Amino acid sequence: MERILQEGRNCWRILPAKRTAFLIDGAAFFDAFFWSALRAERSILITGWDIDSRIRLFPEEEREGFPPILGEFLLALARRKKKLHIHILGWDFAAIYVFSRELFPVFRLPWKRHRRIHFHLDGKHPLGGSQHQKVIVIDDSIAFVGGMDLTRGRWDTPDHQVYDSRRLDPNGKPYGPFHDVQMAVDGEAARALGDLVRARWQRAKGKVIKPPAPTGSDPWPKELAPALNELKIALVRTEPAYNGRRAIKEVETLYLDSFAAARRFIYMENQYLSSFSIGKALADSLREEKGPEIVLVLRAGSEWLEETTMGVFRAKLLARIREADVHGRLKVYFPTAPGIDGRGINVHSKLMVVDDTFVRVGSSNLSNRSMAVDAECDLAFESAGEARMEKTIREFRTSLISEHLGVGREEFEKVFEAEGSLIRAVEQLRGGSRTLVPFPKEELSWTSELIPDSTIDPIEPIDPEKLLYEFMPEEVPGKGPRKLLRFVIMLVVLIGLAAAWQWTPLKDVVNLETISEAGEYLHGTGVAPLIVLTGYVIGSLIMFPVTIMIVATAFMFGPFSGFLYSLSGCVLASVVTYGIGWLLGRKVVSRLAGSRLNRLSRRLARHGIIVMTTARILPLAPFTVVNLVAGASHIRFREYVLGTIIGMTPGITAATIFERQLEAAIRKPDLYSLSMLALLGILILGAILIIKKRFFAGSSEGVKG
Structure with missing residues (x-):
């Protein structure tokens, strides 16, 4: 077989290692990490897509006098080894993961209990990308690379028993069988992986980590038998183009x-x-x-x-x-x-x-984003x-x-x-x-063509310049119809729900009666406004589609109360996220807006009500993105709120009317009701297109600045 690996073409470096081992499934990896960390003297470097201080490294209550919980274990190591520094670099994750991850790492509380434990969330990646490399390096003498993070839901054995009392997440909830693989390497390959993590830390935090001095000790666990000795390992990366760095x-x-x-x-x-x-x-x-x-x-x-x-x-x-x-x-x-x-x-x-x-073993999925958008690291030989x-x-x-x-x-x-x-x-x-x-041959419905793979699994980093270009009504971008496609998708999904509720078991769990009863119950408690307003604020923080929240509110509380709750919730949510944008400031929000932020700020200051009203009426950008950019701009708060109220009112009215027809279709999903639902959706979409065409035709010149 011809040689595959070529430095500078399909790998970064090809370096010697004295030993390598394959760690099949989480129990083997967690054990190897524990025994190796016990032998650390100067440095432990950890970088990953997710890191949870609450996970158990092993099922026992203690091992070698150390606790099983990751955060407690690293704290005990730092206290016992006076020259040991531990650097932990996680991904500054997207809002959609906030409820599936450890909350307090956002504020670094679990990791701020010792001055030699350093924690940082890496946000130095392009819009839509992530830090997906999973690398641990100990004293630059052993490194672990693969598909596993030190996080929940990863520990399992090759038996993969359906019910294993040891397989619990930090909240005590059992999870299913989990299969993954990691590699361990030492020698020059491990030192180069240390360089990789240190370079990433410097880019993310702006501080330099010095390579550890030689210790004379060997952190390779005696419990880990090498699969091979004396070989050459290739280090393989994906790094997206960002901040002047080439892809x-x-x-x-x-x-x-x-x-x-x-x-x-x-x-x-x-x-x-x-x-x-x-x-x-x-x-x-x-x-x-x-x-x-x-x-x-x-x-x-x-x-x-x-x-x-x-x-x-x-x-x-x-x-x-x-x-x-x-x-x-x-x-x-x-x-x-x-x-x-x-x-x-x-x-x-x-x-x-x-x-x-x-x-080859590593972090890269067979997805578009692993090829060009997410930071990845694989090993091969x-x-x-x-x-x-x-x-x-x-x-x-x-x-x-x-x-x-x-x-x-x-x-x-x-x-x-x-x-x-x-x-x-x-x-x-x-x-x-x-x-x-x-693997079954999956049937694709016609709605599968509407899923936007360019944002969920992009082939290149999302360009914030293009995002703002499409957001601003300065010109009519060629991609406008594709933005309106999102609205079409929303209508299609809601129409699909009518059929789903009628012809699937969903109707026995969530139906109009249970939703109405929930709305009536909340009304009766007197806390409905507080619950609904809180829901809108939380929804905006996790970028949940505001249209779905509006329709759900109309379902629960009827057209009149639903309209008032929706408008109040949207205004409150917009104020909160506007405030976040204001607090974060132009420097942070510029990660989203890039070099166009100053020009956007001037436009908002000069034409605030017009721009805000347009952004609310037309589906040109996500609700929360508009709010954050406005908060970091120069728009007057009064104009921002007024533009939001004016712009949201027609949409909420249309969504409320749409909900009444959707409810009729769910109760009686015959050809007439579904046709009327589709017709109403087309009329709403047509109205948006007409408004868009007439507004841009008459005002695009007037808002240039």
């Missing part, structure tokens, strides 16, 4: 180069499958008369929000890849275990094996013809597939050798209670 797309390039070099088989496990470039490369390979078998192990049965977004993208891409499989060389599976009731084990791993001569390395890669691949099939490694290897085909070996052995199940 680095080694992750994507290495995937494509690996596919092109494959001869016998490609084996991949991944959480997602939505990357356009990956899908095209796989399809091209499958169309070739002679090419490698491709076996994909993916996650199935994730949460509803993920299934309606990334799940839709996966279904689209899989349909195209399967269509290209004219020679029958593709199999797609998900792993399951007894008692899961058709749902799969949560596959979170991001790994690849090619021909038992090449392997190839055998270069060495039998010992091919043996290790084969054993790693066999361990993974045997775990999924619930069979012994020797049994799988025997069948694989006899069949000479990865697909035939899997097909012959699967079918038990613990097994690999063919």
